[in-house]
Each structure stands twice: as structure tokens, then as C-alpha cells.
Amino acid sequence: MAAVHWEYPVMVTAQMVTESATVTFDKLELDCGSTLAPVEVAYETYGALNAERNNAILVLHAFSGDAHAAGEGGWWGNMIGPGKAFDTDRYFVICSNVLGGCRGTTGPGSMNPETGCPWAMSFPTITISDMVRLQKQLIDHLEIPRLLSVSGGSMGGMQALEWAVSYPEQVASAIPIATTARHSAQQIAFNEVGRQAIMADPDWCDGNYYGGKPPANGLALARMIGHITYMSDQSMREKFGRRLRTPDQFEVESYLKYRGYKFVDRFDANSYLYITNAMDDFDLTTRGALPTLFESSRTRFLLISFSSDWLYPSYQVLEIVSALRSRNADVAYCNLEARYGHDSFLVEVGEQTELVRGFLNNTFKEELRRGNEGTRSVRA
Amino acid sequence: MREVYGRRDFAIIGELVEAGTRVLDLGCGEGELLAWLKEHKNVDGRGVELTGARVQKAIARGVSCYQGDLESAVEDYPSRAFDYVILSQTLQEVRDPLRVLRGMLRVGRRAIVAFPNFGHYSVRFSMLRSGCAPKTDLFPYDWWDSPNIHFFTVLDFEALAQKEHWRVERRIFVNGHRKITLLPNLLAEIAVFLVAAAG
Numbered sequence: 001m002a003a004v005h006w007e008y009p010v011m012v013t014a015q016m017v018t019e020s021a022t023v024t025f026d027k028l029e030l031d032c033g034s035t036l037a038p039v040e041v042a043y044e045t046y047g048a049l050n051a052e053r054n055n056a057i058l059v060l061h062a063f064s065g066d067a068h069a070a071g072e073g074g075w076w077g078n079m080i081g082p083g084k085a086f087d088t089d090r091y092f093v094i095c096s097n098v099l100g101g102c103r104g105t106t107g108p109g110s111m112n113p114e115t116g117c118p119w120a121m122s123f124p125t126i127t128i129s130d131m132v133r134l135q136k137q138l139i140d141h142l143e144i145p146r147l148l149s150v151s152g153g154s155m156g157g158m159q160a161l162e163w164a165v166s167y168p169e170q171v172a173s174a175i176p177i178a179t180t181a182r183h184s185a186q187q188i189a190f191n192e193v194g195r196q197a198i199m200a201d202p203d204w205c206d207g208n209y210y211g212g213k214p215p216a217n218g219l220a221l222a223r224m225i226g227h228i229t230y231m232s233d234q235s236m237r238e239k240f241g242r243r244l245r246t247p248d249q250f251e252v253e254s255y256l257k258y259r260g261y262k263f264v265d266r267f268d269a270n271s272y273l274y275i276t277n278a279m280d281d282f283d284l285t286t287r288g289a290l291p292t293l294f295e296s297s298r299t300r301f302l303l304i305s306f307s308s309d310w311l312y313p314s315y316q317v318l319e320i321v322s323a324l325r326s327r328n329a330d331v332a333y334c335n336l337e338a339r340y341g342h343d344s345f346l347v348e349v350g351e352q353t354e355l356v357r358g359f360l361n362n363t364f365k366e367e368l369r370r371g372n373e374g375t376r377s378v379r380a
Numbered sequence: 381m382r383e384v385y386g387r388r389d390f391a392i393i394g395e396l397v398e399a400g401t402r403v404l405d406l407g408c409g410e411g412e413l414l415a416w417l418k419e420h421k422n423v424d425g426r427g428v429e430l431t432g433a434r435v436q437k438a439i440a441r442g443v444s445c446y447q448g449d450l451e452s453a454v455e456d457y458p459s460r461a462f463d464y465v466i467l468s469q470t471l472q473e474v475r476d477p478l479r480v481l482r483g484m485l486r487v488g489r490r491a492i493v494a495f496p497n498f499g500h501y502s503v504r505f506s507m508l509r510s511g512c513a514p515k516t517d518l519f520p521y522d523w524w525d526s527p528n529i530h531f532f533t534v535l536d537f538e539a540l541a542q543k544e545h546w547r548v549e550r551r552i553f554v555n556g557h558r559k560i561t562l563l564p565n566l567l568a569e570i571a572v573f574l575v576a577a578a579g
């Protein structure tokens with residue numbers, strides 16, 4: 001019988017506690033053999049860490065995201081907040097900008113301390129597991145012994161999988177969404193077209209454009225291609241159809257250009273190259289067959305795919321689910337009917353919210369049971 | 381078909397499942413049974429369900445439910461992964477019942493199979509009287525839209541168990557809201573078998 005019964009707290013909170021910070025670590029050893037020293041991480045937190053430090057959830061952003069996950073303009077603002085899927089009245093939610101990024105965490109646009117110039121293309125090669133190892137430093141810095149959950153979509157899902165494989169004891173649960181254990185040829189192909197678009201822009205200058213004119217056309221083009229792959233035929237028909245913006249421009253053309261050039265204002269072209277390379281290189285199966293990687297895992301899993309997602313099709317999530325099931329891991333899986341393609345995990349969150357809420361609720365109950373003594377008073 | 385007896389199903393299956401065990405529910409619907417077993421028997425449960433909307437409800441309920449076809453899903457689990465594998469009111473709907481039952485007894489130490497009894501007198505009378513495919517409270521469908529594709533009785537199941545050398549450890553027969561012991565093949569609406577593989 002359950003020793004601990006969780007009562008859902010009835011709390012109406014207009015505001016959530018939000019913190020934004022940057023922390024500097026001495027060094028990070030990379031898979032490529034190089035060492036980054038020092039290394040900075042930009043992160044935000046939402047809600048409050050409880051006294052037992054067992055209500056922390058690390059949320060992992062996708063390729064072009066950043067640490068600003070919740071609140072005004074947050075990339076997962078519809079999922080994180082009071083009463084939402086990641087309920088900040090109950091949980092302490094953390095999100096950091098990835099290694100190689102351009103939104104506060106060390107990346108190719110950061111200063112190389114040895115030269116006093118931006119790293120540009122001399123920045124070392126990074127991997128998804130490097131990103132996760134840096135996140136682990138952040139979680140240790142925040143003195144969180146074990147995460148209640150790690151969750152993210154797309155590249156965020158890859159990081160969640162990496163966490164579950166690299167630190168199985170430190171994650172009670174993982175929620176990888178619309179993701180894969182390894183990119184397919186099609187996914188690599190789209191990323192390569194994006195990279196070529198950037199490198200073909202004369203303003204790219206082999207990556208040495210800092211302080212000058214960035215390769216705006218190349219980066220915007222890369223982003224436009226990306227946007228097409230994130231949508232579905234149906235969502236594009238519904239959103240744009242054949243409507244005209246001006247007599248000689250379709251709505252969809254105008255939209256893609258707008259999104260493409262808007263992206264230039266907030267994203268660094270070299271980060272685009274480094275991070276997409278890290279995604280393409282990610283392949284959990286190089287470390288062993290998937291079932292063996294999860295052999296002794298006690299982590300609970302919720303995996304979600306979307307019916308209209310053709311960039312990360314459900315078979316990729318199912319490959320992971322099958323591996324987990326063949327080891328009788330605790331895994332829940334649902335292929336949600338959704339219209340918005342790969343973007344569904346960001347925009348079509350109604351059903352996703354129900355799944356995540358129920359799964360986290362149960363995980364937290366288990367975690368309280370596991371913690372046993374001294375957990376009855378958790379944020380009553 | 382699953383919820384003919386609603387919560388009474390749970391009580392009967394709950395009677396068969398020992399506390400603190402590992403349970404797989406094939407065709408778990410919205411996860412009500414697993415949630416009930418978790419709550420009352422502290423089981424470590426997993427579910428398989430094909431219909432997306434039901435899977436969503438099950439997961440939202442906190443049940444570890446996998447969206448997939450139960451006939452192939454049962455093949456994927458390692459041997460002896462569960463103490464009990466439950467198939468409630470679904471055997472008559474699967475394409476290859478023997479394959480499913482064998483799979484259940486491979487991944488589980490025991491199988492709990494609940495099914496509507498085609499030998500019930502109402503079924504026999506319905507067919508005798510009308511000369512048409514039987515329609516009863518238990519089998520309410522017209523023949524052209526019935527999910528049921530196999531029709532079998534308590535005796536049929538017993539015969540299969542004998543042929544396959546399964547050990548039947550418990551039999552529970554239900555008519556209306558009563559358990560019965562007399563003439564089950566004629567009087568039972570629902571039969572629940574707890575079986576183990578030989579040896």
C-alpha cells in the first residue's frame with residue numbers, strides 16, 4: 001500500500017518565481033579531446049526548489065531555442081507555468097542555453113581567452129553528450145542530487161535520452177518528445193542544406209564575420225528551409241493556402257522570408273553550423289545496441305510522437321520505445337494525432353499537457369515514496 | 381465488451397492478483413484496471429492499448445501505457461517479465477487467440493483471461509429460436525459489425541488448456557452480479573481463468 005498520498009494542492013498563482021542567471025565553470029572536457037576553460041552557462045529557473053530538493057525538472061531546448069523557456073515569449077510558455085503541464089506551483093523547472101549556443105552559453109561567438117578574439121570556426125567540435133555534461137555541472141552547482149524529470153522535444157529529446165543513458169541514477173524520469181536516437185539520412189540532408197546555405201554566403205567569410213556583417217542571407221535561407229520541415233502539408237495549407245500577400249507574392253513566401261530574416265537577429269550562423277553538426281553526429285547506438293544501453297535503467301519514460309511529424313517520424317520514437325520494452329523498462333508511449341508537423345510539440349500542446357501532467361504526477365508520487373521518511377511535508 | 385461488469389471485473393481480477401506483483405494488461409483501455417490495481421494492490425503495471433484517445437487517458441491517469449497492437453506487442457517483452465498478464469474481454473476479438481495466449485504465458489508466469497461465454501443458455505436459445513446469429517446482452521452486435529471474430533465457450537477454453545498442457549489454477553464464473561459454480565458452461569456469462577504454463 002502507498003505510504004504517501006499526494007494531495008494536489010489547490011493554488012492560484014498569478015505569478016511564478018522566475019530567475020535568470022549565468023554561471024561560469026572552470027572547464028569542460030569535450031568528447032573531441034579538447035577542454036574549454038572557462039565555460040559559461042546561461043539559465044533560467046521557474047518555481048521553487050523544495051526542501052527535499054526532489055521536485056526539479058530540467059527542460060531541454062530544441063535546436064534554435066534558448067534558456068528562456070517560460071513566461072513572456074518563452075519557447076515552452078504554454079507548457080511551463082502555474083497549473084500548466086510543468087506546474088511551477090509544484091515543480092522547480094530549469095532551462096539552460098546549450099553549449100555551442102549564442103544566447104549566453106559559451107559558443108563559437110564567445111571570446112577565446114587565449115587569443116582575445118571570437119572562437120569562430122576554431123571553436124572545438126561539440127556533441128550532444130558535451131551539452132549534457134555541461135548541464136550536469138549546472139545541476140550539481142544547483143545542488144540537486146536527482147532530477148524528477150528531464151524533458152524536451154527534437155534536439156531537446158536527444159539531450160533527455162543522453163541524460164537517461166549517461167546519468168540513469170540522477171533522473172527519475174525522462175520525457176523525450178518528437179525525437180530520435182540517431183538522425184536519418186533525410187534529417188542530415190536538411191541540416192546539410194542549411195549549412196551549405198550559410199557557408200555559400202560571401203558574408204560568412206569562413207566564419208570570421210564577428211564585428212562585421214553577418215551572413216544574413218545564408219542564415220535566413222537555412223532558417224526558411226528549417227521552417228518548412230517543421231510544418232506539415234496540412235498546417236501549411238490551413239495557414240497559407242494559395243493566399244497572396246501582395247499581387248506578386250504568396251503569403252507563404254512572405255512568411256518564410258519574415259521568419260528567416262527575423263532569425264538572423266537572434267541567432268549566430270556559426271552556432272547553426274556547430275549545433276546542427278552535433279545533432280547529426282548524435283547516435284546512441286554507437287555506444288551499444290539500444291536495449292543494452294537501457295539494460296539497468298530504473299528511469300521511467302514517457303515518449304511522444306506526432307502523427308503529422310514527417311521530420312522526426314514516429315518510427316524513430318518507436319525504435320527507442322521498443323528497446324525500452326524489450327528490457328521491460330517503465331515506459332509509456334503515445335502517437336498523438338496532430339496537425340502541425342514537427343512543431344506540434346511547441347504549438348499543439350493540449351493533449352501533450354494531459355500526458356505530461358499525469359506522468360509527472362505519478363513520477364512525483366513514486367519519488368516521494370522512494371524518498372520515504374521526511375517527505376510528508378513537501379510543500380503542502 | 382470490456383466494461384460489461386464495470387468495477388466488478390476489477391474486484392474479480394483483484395482477487396486473483398497478489399499484491400506487489402508485476403502486471404501487464406493487454407488491451408488496457410483507459411487504464412482503469414491498472415490504476416485500480418496500483419491503488420489497491422500496489423502492483424507495478426504496464427498497459428498496451430491501440431486506440432490513441434484511450435492511451436492518452438491511461439497515461440494522463442498515470443498508467444504506463446504503450447500505444448500499439450496487443451497481438452504483436454506481447455511478442456516484444458522479455459520472457460517471464462511479469463507475474464500476471466491480463467486479457468480482459470478481448471480474446472474473442474484477436475486474430476490469433478492461441479498465439480496471444482502462448483505469448484501471454486511466455487512473458488508472464490500466469491495469465492488471467494476473462495471472456496464472454498458463448499455457451500450461455502441465452503446465446504443457445506437466441507440461435508435456436510431465431511435461426512440467426514445470436515444477439516444477446518452479452519453479444520449485442522449484429523453479425524456484420526461485431527468486433528468478435530471467435531466464438532468459444534467455457535468447455536472450449538478448458539479443452540484448449542488441456543491440449544496445451546496449461547495448468548488452470550482458478551476458475552471464476554459470473555452470471556449477472558453473482559458468482560456461480562453450477563453448470564458454468566450453460567449458466568456463466570463471463571468466465572475468468574487463471575492459468576499457468578506447464579512445468
